[in-house]
């Protein structure tokens with residue numbers, strides 16, 4: 001299949017995601033698929049417990065955003081790897097061809113439309 005267009009779209013999105021991720025955290029030097037929130041979780045021994053509560057909540061929110069971006073980042077890296085391998089566009093569950101309109105909507109899709117709901121069950 002023709003993958004050049006998808007590859008370009010994926011690379012563009014990967015660059016944007018890397019930018020967003022680097023604003024929220026740092027890449028784990030030992031595992032390039034892992035991003036760590038910075039600053040780290042606020043210390044629990046802070047003088048003002050209310051202040052800790054606010055900062056902790058904000059941290060949780062940042063962690064949540066980072067985690068969602070990280071999942072997307074890894075999906076895109078996986079898709080680019082599949083292009084290299086020549087297995088791009090194949091459903092990871094049933095092995096069938098992923099529909100073109102699905103790939104156009106999400107170039108990092110891992111499953112065909114039939115297996116759409118099972119995509120979340122796939123290992124990272």
Ligand SMILES: [Zn+2]
Pocket residue numbers: 091092093094095096111112113114115
């Ligand atoms: Zn499928």
